[in-house]
Amino acid sequence: MRHWHKRVFFSLALLLGLTMILSACGGSSSTQSSGPVQLTFWGFNQQIAEQADAFNKTHPNIHVTGLKQPSGPDQYYPKVLTAVKAGNAPDVALIEYQYIPTMVANNALVDLTKYGASDVKSQFDSSAWSQVVEGGAVYGYPQDTGPMGLFYNSATFKKAGIDHPPATWDEFAQDAVKIHALGPNYYIVSFPPKSTGWIQALMWQAGAIWFSVDTQANAWKVSINSDAAKKVASYWQGLLDKGLVATLDDFSNDWNAGLDKGTIASWPSAVWGQGVVKGNAADAAGKWSVAPMPQWQAGSKQVGMWGGSAISVIGGTKHPKEAEEFVRWYLTNDASLQIGVKEIGWFPSNLNARKYPEVNSPDAYFSNQIVDATFTDITTDPNWTWPPDLTAVNQMMGNDFAAAVANKTPLSGALDQLQQQVVQDLKSQNINVVSS
Amino acid sequence: METSTMPRAADARRLNTRSPRPRITGSLRWQRLARFVTPYVFVLPFLALFAAFFLLPFAYTLWLSLFAEHRSGLGLGPPQVVWAGAANYVKALHDPTFWDSIKRVLIFGAVQIPVEMLMALVLAFLMDSALIRLRRFFRLAFFVPYAVPGVVATIMWGFFYSPGFSPIVHSIVALHLPAPDFLGPNTVLWSIANISTWEFTGYNMVIFFSALQALPQEIFEAGRIDGLSEVGIAWRLKLPLIRPALLLGILFALIGTLQLFNEPKILTSVSHAITTTYTPNLLAYNIAFVQTNYYYGGAIAIILGAITFIFSFAFTRFTRQQSGGL
Amino acid sequence: MADASLAQKPQASRHTQRPREAIGARAFSPRMIAAYVFLVVVTAYFLTPLYWLAISTTKDNTDLFSSFGLWFAHFNLIQNLSDTFTFENGIYLRWILNTVIYAVVGGLLATVVSVMAGYALAKYRFPGRNLISALVLGAVLVPVTTLALPTYLLMSKVNMTDTYWAVLLPSMLNPIGVFLATIYARASVPDDLMDAARTDGAGELRVFLQVAAPLLVPGMVTIFLFQFVAIWNNFFLPLVVLSDANLYPVNLGLATWNFDPASHQLLFNLIVTGSFLAVLPLIVMFLFLQRYWRAGLAFGSLTG
Numbered sequence A: 001m002r003h004w005h006k007r008v009f010f011s012l013a014l015l016l017g018l019t020m021i022l023s024a025c026g027g028s029s030s031t032q033s034s035g036p037v038q039l040t041f042w043g044f045n046q047q048i049a050e051q052a053d054a055f056n057k058t059h060p061n062i063h064v065t066g067l068k069q070p071s072g073p074d075q076y077y078p079k080v081l082t083a084v085k086a087g088n089a090p091d092v093a094l095i096e097y098q099y100i101p102t103m104v105a106n107n108a109l110v111d112l113t114k115y116g117a118s119d120v121k122s123q124f125d126s127s128a129w130s131q132v133v134e135g136g137a138v139y140g141y142p143q144d145t146g147p148m149g150l151f152y153n154s155a156t157f158k159k160a161g162i163d164h165p166p167a168t169w170d171e172f173a174q175d176a177v178k179i180h181a182l183g184p185n186y187y188i189v190s191f192p193p194k195s196t197g198w199i200q201a202l203m204w205q206a207g208a209i210w211f212s213v214d215t216q217a218n219a220w221k222v223s224i225n226s227d228a229a230k231k232v233a234s235y236w237q238g239l240l241d242k243g244l245v246a247t248l249d250d251f252s253n254d255w256n257a258g259l260d261k262g263t264i265a266s267w268p269s270a271v272w273g274q275g276v277v278k279g280n281a282a283d284a285a286g287k288w289s290v291a292p293m294p295q296w297q298a299g300s301k302q303v304g305m306w307g308g309s310a311i312s313v314i315g316g317t318k319h320p321k322e323a324e325e326f327v328r329w330y331l332t333n334d335a336s337l338q339i340g341v342k343e344i345g346w347f348p349s350n351l352n353a354r355k356y357p358e359v360n361s362p363d364a365y366f367s368n369q370i371v372d373a374t375f376t377d378i379t380t381d382p383n384w385t386w387p388p389d390l391t392a393v394n395q396m397m398g399n400d401f402a403a404a405v406a407n408k409t410p411l412s413g414a415l416d417q418l419q420q421q422v423v424q425d426l427k428s429q430n431i432n433v434v435s436s
Numbered sequence B: 001m002e003t004s005t006m007p008r009a010a011d012a013r014r015l016n017t018r019s020p021r022p023r024i025t026g027s028l029r030w031q032r033l034a035r036f037v038t039p040y041v042f043v044l045p046f047l048a049l050f051a052a053f054f055l056l057p058f059a060y061t062l063w064l065s066l067f068a069e070h071r072s073g074l075g076l077g078p079p080q081v082v083w084a085g086a087a088n089y090v091k092a093l094h095d096p097t098f099w100d101s102i103k104r105v106l107i108f109g110a111v112q113i114p115v116e117m118l119m120a121l122v123l124a125f126l127m128d129s130a131l132i133r134l135r136r137f138f139r140l141a142f143f144v145p146y147a148v149p150g151v152v153a154t155i156m157w158g159f160f161y162s163p164g165f166s167p168i169v170h171s172i173v174a175l176h177l178p179a180p181d182f183l184g185p186n187t188v189l190w191s192i193a194n195i196s197t198w199e200f201t202g203y204n205m206v207i208f209f210s211a212l213q214a215l216p217q218e219i220f221e222a223g224r225i226d227g228l229s230e231v232g233i234a235w236r237l238k239l240p241l242i243r244p245a246l247l248l249g250i251l252f253a254l255i256g257t258l259q260l261f262n263e264p265k266i267l268t269s270v271s272h273a274i275t276t277t278y279t280p281n282l283l284a285y286n287i288a289f290v291q292t293n294y295y296y297g298g299a300i301a302i303i304l305g306a307i308t309f310i311f312s313f314a315f316t317r318f319t320r321q322q323s324g325g326l
Numbered sequence C: 001m002a003d004a005s006l007a008q009k010p011q012a013s014r015h016t017q018r019p020r021e022a023i024g025a026r027a028f029s030p031r032m033i034a035a036y037v038f039l040v041v042v043t044a045y046f047l048t049p050l051y052w053l054a055i056s057t058t059k060d061n062t063d064l065f066s067s068f069g070l071w072f073a074h075f076n077l078i079q080n081l082s083d084t085f086t087f088e089n090g091i092y093l094r095w096i097l098n099t100v101i102y103a104v105v106g107g108l109l110a111t112v113v114s115v116m117a118g119y120a121l122a123k124y125r126f127p128g129r130n131l132i133s134a135l136v137l138g139a140v141l142v143p144v145t146t147l148a149l150p151t152y153l154l155m156s157k158v159n160m161t162d163t164y165w166a167v168l169l170p171s172m173l174n175p176i177g178v179f180l181a182t183i184y185a186r187a188s189v190p191d192d193l194m195d196a197a198r199t200d201g202a203g204e205l206r207v208f209l210q211v212a213a214p215l216l217v218p219g220m221v222t223i224f225l226f227q228f229v230a231i232w233n234n235f236f237l238p239l240v241v242l243s244d245a246n247l248y249p250v251n252l253g254l255a256t257w258n259f260d261p262a263s264h265q266l267l268f269n270l271i272v273t274g275s276f277l278a279v280l281p282l283i284v285m286f287l288f289l290q291r292y293w294r295a296g297l298a299f300g301s302l303t304g
Helices: A002-026 A048-058 A073-085 A097-105 A117-123 A126-130 A154-159 A169-180 A196-205 A227-241 A253-261 A273-280 A320-332 A334-344 A390-407 A411-428 B009-016 B025-064 B087-093 B096-128 B135-147 B150-161 B167-174 B188-213 B217-225 B230-241 B243-258 B262-267 B280-290 B294-322 C002-012 C030-056 C061-066 C077-123 C129-141 C144-157 C164-171 C175-188 C191-199 C204-215 C217-233 C236-241 C250-257 C268-288 C290-303
Strands: A037-043 A062-068 A092-096 A141-153 A211-214 A219-222 A266-270 A288-292 A305-313 B067-070 B080-083
Touching: A037 A048, A037 A320, A048 A062, A048 A320, A048 A334, A062 A320, A073 A097, A073 A390, A073 B280, A073 C144, A073 C236, A092 A097, A092 A320, A097 A305, A097 A390, A117 A320, A126 A141, A141 A154, A141 A196, A141 A273, A141 A320, A154 A169, A169 A227, A196 A227, A196 A266, A196 A305, A196 A390, A219 A411, A227 A411, A253 A273, A253 C061, A266 A273, A266 A305, A305 A320, A320 A334, A390 A411, A390 B280, B025 B294, B025 C077, B025 C129, B025 C144, B025 C164, B025 C175, B025 C204, B067 B294, B087 B294, B096 B135, B096 B188, B096 B230, B096 B243, B096 B280, B096 B294, B096 C030, B135 B188, B135 C030, B135 C268, B150 B188, B150 B262, B150 C030, B150 C250, B150 C268, B188 B243, B188 B262, B188 C030, B217 B230, B230 B243, B243 B294, B262 B280, B280 B294, B294 C129, B294 C144, C030 C268, C061 C268, C077 C129, C077 C164, C077 C175, C077 C204, C077 C217, C077 C250, C077 C268, C129 C175, C144 C236, C164 C217, C164 C236, C175 C217, C191 C204, C204 C217, C217 C268, C217 C290, C236 C250, C250 C268, C268 C290
Parallel strands: A037 A062, A037 A092
Antiparallel strands: A092 A305, A141 A266, A141 A288, A141 A305, A211 A219, B067 B080
């Protein structure tokens, strides 16, 4: 018995070796020693290939391949992080601002200060620039930003007897009653419990800073269930309890249909949301308008940020210098910026591109409003900080909020639970946390 | 199932006692050598692939599950990978969300597997009955869902479950009945069960039907003479004979249930009741891939594999006992 | 057991076979009507979602969300088809071709590998046989999704990611196929036949190719078909090991078309049309090879 066991194990070990040789033959993409430097670039949009081609034409020494990736947040960032760990990562990638600390915590981003980041700083909007800076290092250049405003269906609002968009959240709640009175399927908005970035942006607007750094203790201060956060939660709880808001996930089919039919009458969203509204509710041209975000205090201009992206050089690249050159060109050269603004629909962080007519002209779909103008006259709380494990935080958050909505338990309870889970998760990784 | 793990005694006897036929001695030696080497040559490609794409990744998962990432300060520096021993396993075994997910799939299986098997059996018997016309058409209609990718199947059923534009919901509302909620916390598990049933009933039906067709018909004549009805013949005579097919079907369904993944994953986007910890496989995926914690995720995957093994083993043991050691 | 004794009883009596149609010709008995009603309801259950998919290929995005799902609205099929085949420079066709390569080549190689191994396990006794059989069964128990990630990490070490091999090689591994092949070989290749061939001077390879292989054809078709479907439907492995869209199979490609805020486009009509087109080849394949795989399944189910 024992003999053949040994023999089988020996032959298995032999096979392992054989297989490694076999599979090595499969590998075809080896780095070329001569010719232009080869770079790969990951992003969410098909047009990045076009932009890369434009770059390649004018840069004979560098060849960039733009590869569009599936952009679901539970696919893209894990894929980048896994690729970094496998030593297989792209040289350049689009990274949304909120994921920068998470990427940094995994050694996945290259600090661009030593490649001349200070030379280009002046070409970008300063608040956008601040989102790529982390502890003095610059982890990419800012592509576009995501300040929030309110897209609303003025036709539905008018039908409900409302002649102006709500300026405050109080007004918004009153309008919610009027719109629901139009019919049982009519809602002023959908509260999407799994849309973590959206809820975080609402918290940000209300000054409910979830994460901050206690510099003395060199520790994270986690205040997810602060009074300010509970105020936001209880506001939405009130609307949910009265059945005045839908609970469809944003971007779901039902939600799309609601926007198209006008039964979901508004969508507080980021500036990039204009493309979504146009794409989904194509038939509703002339019905949709945009207004500043409803405020907690009349007259204030506070908003949170939802999304917005940087273009970063990814850790492990063999050519950081050339990669930076591409990123710089990508976000400062007109050829690239034109495609970004016109075809992808950026609200550009590049100051030069902000002067493009596309950014400043009336939009026929939105009844000739200058949409982007609504998103420039704003202030944001600079204290909002993103945690170093956002993928985990967002998964726990989505679970807690979705469970609260599905089981009709209080949102404030979800905040308490999330606070406890996040603190526990950070501690389990040996990260310093001070209790708030 | 049993036959391949435990070679039948008859096989062994036949092979061992096979007497060498008279032959030139040199050629005989060569033949013996060939006889010895051939099976190894034949299993070699499979073993090579098995080693590269199963054993090696599996061993790697096992290895990773013994480590953990540790950080310091604010956790913004690169993590350190430290030896964790059994810590990940202890953590998983004490994680209530893990046990909740196991419990959930067991409840699912306890209901869905019998329904699917019963339906497949009844359909197979009907297809086996000479009295039914258009059997070829029916058979194909039942089997077609198996050819539909799980991703597409779930997108389609997601549409039928949607409160806004489901034709089912519309019809029920039109009858002035309360709109059903297919995606709520108490119902979504059964909505998933429906998708599984839709996908795999036809597959099992075809397997049972093929088994029925292979039975020699004359042996049922006696039953007919004895006055047994067609239904009686089906349940009392035919069912015991296709028992191996049924047990194999149940076993695969059991394994599939414990590893439930695609359907809940895709329905996540339409149902708030499906969390990232809904099934054990979803939990392992979300921790290992989405949160890039290969270490803890690996431990959960290994425990899930062990639980699957225990259930499969218990099932085969139990059914073997039931059939009196056959 | 009572059942077992009942099952044996008919074997003892020897009755001449009677045409089955002759029994109970009461075609319109209440019981028959009930059976037909049941069959029609079940057929509707199985076909309605596919019917919806077919109808939906004729609709634009607005109608998809606002018209009644089970009937036509504005007829947009031609536009949907041309959009599907031209979007992003016609990459859909490329995805279909990739999928065909993965499924046909991977399926064929997997079948060859499985049948060779299954034949050896069934027809030879050799040290290590039990261990290999146990490994084959054990492989079925480990969740595949969790192996994809370490597979990717290992592939990266040999520069295999982002190649056709990254999908093809793992697709050639099919433990269930080996399991089925073992059963088929045991049931359909008689030892006497092999021995006779050996006596006639045939080598072991010739015994396999000329004696065993022809007998194993129905089993091979079955293994091929089910592996073909498994590869065609595989989603997670390509997602992890491929980042170049030019190498994607159609399943993964369609998933990247799924709406997301970043692309600012709603492509549901393309997803529906693309899904429908991707399902068609599978259905056609099963129709054409029906005779073979049913025979194969009959073996597998009886002898298991």
